[in-house]
Amino acid sequence: MSQLLYVAAVWLYLLLPSLRCDNLLCYYSPILEKEKEKRSTFQLIVTECPPDELCFKADGRYGNHSALSARGCMAERQCGQVHSLRLKGTVYTMSYACCDWPYCNSCPCVTAKPLPLILTLTLAVILGRL
Numbered sequence: 001m002s003q004l005l006y007v008a009a010v011w012l013y014l015l016l017p018s019l020r021c022d023n024l025l026c027y028y029s030p031i032l033e034k035e036k037e038k039r040s041t042f043q044l045i046v047t048e049c050p051p052d053e054l055c056f057k058a059d060g061r062y063g064n065h066s067a068l069s070a071r072g073c074m075a076e077r078q079c080g081q082v083h084s085l086r087l088k089g090t091v092y093t094m095s096y097a098c099c100d101w102p103y104c105n106s107c108p109c110v111t112a113k114p115l116p117l118i119l120t121l122t123l124a125v126i127l128g129r130l
Contacts, residue, residue, distance in 0.1 A: 023048045024073070025102045026055035031070040031087070044106065049073035055105040060085060060092040068092055071105045 027044040049055065053073040060068025068087070079098035084091050099105060 026073055027105050028072045029070060031068055034067055034069055054098040054100050056096045056098045057105040058094055058096050060094045062092050
């Protein structure tokens, strides 16, 4: 019985943020140089996306070097785009990856949905305790 309560609590904890509001909650950070981002104490800011927008994580590359990053909200039709950005005299290639669940742009990769991982962990807890 305690395993079932544990599993229910985990599901409730993971689903509550998306049930509290209609709009998606994401992290925001302006375009930052990755070297400065690592050295600074910049904290990610939680933002609520307008309706019909998704979370994104941007990667700015200079040749083969990943040099810039940014996070925020953007319209779904703009997801996956790639464009050039001139910053301090250098031209970077910016690419954007979107995701559609709360806080999904917190980690470096935003391509995998957490549901399969949650299901796997839930099954492991249930089967491991039986």
